[in-house]
Amino acid sequence: MSAPILSLSGVTKSYPRGGMLGSLFGAREPVLALDDVSLDVMAGDVVGIVGESGSGKSTLAQLAVGLTRPTAGTIRLGGEDLGLLMRDHAGPWRRRIQMAFQDSSSALNPRKSVGRCLDETLALAGVDRAARTGEAAALLGRVGLGAEMLPRLPHELSGGQRQRVGLARALAMKPDVLIADEPVSALDVSLQAQVINLLGRLTGELGLTLLFISHDLALVRALCRRVIVMRKGRIVEEGPCLQVLEAPRHDYTRLLLSAVPKGIEGRRRPPDRTSNPEFPRP
Numbered sequence: 001m002s003a004p005i006l007s008l009s010g011v012t013k014s015y016p017r018g019g020m021l022g023s024l025f026g027a028r029e030p031v032l033a034l035d036d037v038s039l040d041v042m043a044g045d046v047v048g049i050v051g052e053s054g055s056g057k058s059t060l061a062q063l064a065v066g067l068t069r070p071t072a073g074t075i076r077l078g079g080e081d082l083g084l085l086m087r088d089h090a091g092p093w094r095r096r097i098q099m100a101f102q103d104s105s106s107a108l109n110p111r112k113s114v115g116r117c118l119d120e121t122l123a124l125a126g127v128d129r130a131a132r133t134g135e136a137a138a139l140l141g142r143v144g145l146g147a148e149m150l151p152r153l154p155h156e157l158s159g160g161q162r163q164r165v166g167l168a169r170a171l172a173m174k175p176d177v178l179i180a181d182e183p184v185s186a187l188d189v190s191l192q193a194q195v196i197n198l199l200g201r202l203t204g205e206l207g208l209t210l211l212f213i214s215h216d217l218a219l220v221r222a223l224c225r226r227v228i229v230m231r232k233g234r235i236v237e238e239g240p241c242l243q244v245l246e247a248p249r250h251d252y253t254r255l256l257l258s259a260v261p262k263g264i265e266g267r268r269r270p271p272d273r274t275s276n277p278e279f280p281r282p
């Protein structure tokens with residue numbers, strides 16, 4: 001069996017309560033955001049991460065992309081220790097795992113056009129100058145936007161277009177793993193469907209490994225093959241998406257499912273992956 005592309009082993013993350021000031025003045029108990037989490041993600045996996053607010057989903061994402069360091073435990077990317085990769089090869093490693101969508105309006109520099117933003121990212125990815133304009137247009141095409149977007153500034157785009165530009169920028173790095181943290185929560189329902197369909201298509205076409213963090217179980221069910229349910233910094237249940245969401249074993253998963261408003265679930269039944277060209281298998 002092949003090795004996981006991303007692996008967390010006994011990962012714990014605690015934050016000082018009230019931030020640095022809290023630790024200076026209060027010396028109260030730290031916040032345990034992740035508590036002994038172990039997780040293997042295989043290449044090409046599309047994994048949903050669900051759980052109530054504060055359960056540790058974003059902390060897990062931030063640890064995986066190296067934005068913060070674990071208090072204990074090991075994270076491996078492609079079998080290599082992330083701590084060592086960050087120390088010795090921070091640049092190349094960062095390209096292999098990208099986070100998209102955090103907050104598209106603040107993630108894009110308001111003074112840089114789409115073309116310039118993609119050009120700079122492609123330069124970082126090592127694409128030579130002559131090829132960059134063509135590549136930028138091709139990336140926009142991949143996310144369903146035209147080359148006419150290149151001269152536009154972020155405020156001249158709709159929310160959905162900004163999300164797509166953010167995704168194009170993440171793809172410019174040719175990552176192995178993409179982490180999408182609440183990618184569609186700020187979009188209306190029709191734009192949500194478009195972005196979810198796009199992510200489904202891209203994971204199929206590019207063989208991308210996707211970690212999809214969402215409060216919306218129906219979206220997770222539509223997109224993901226596997227789901228991880230988090231509560232209070234721990235993984236309480238994981239398994240194939242349909243199995244976990246159709247026949248949950250843990251009370252907390254049942255509670256999350258019971259909180260989905262009636263009608264939403266039926267409206268977004270999972271697409272039939274065998275016949276739906278939007279969801280090709282890699």
Ligand SMILES: Nc1ncnc2c1ncn2[C@@H]1O[C@H](COP(=O)(O)OP(=O)(O)OP(=O)(O)O)[C@@H](O)[C@H]1O
Nearest residue numbers: 015016019031033052053054055056057058059060
């Ligand atoms: N930088 C930080 N400093 C202190 N505490 C933090 C920090 N970041 C997160 N936390 C705390 O860690 C816990 C987990 O937060 P995290 O953002 O990972 O949860 P989440 O599941 O992503 O929540 P949400 O769905 O609301 O985004 C929470 O109690 C949160 O308050």
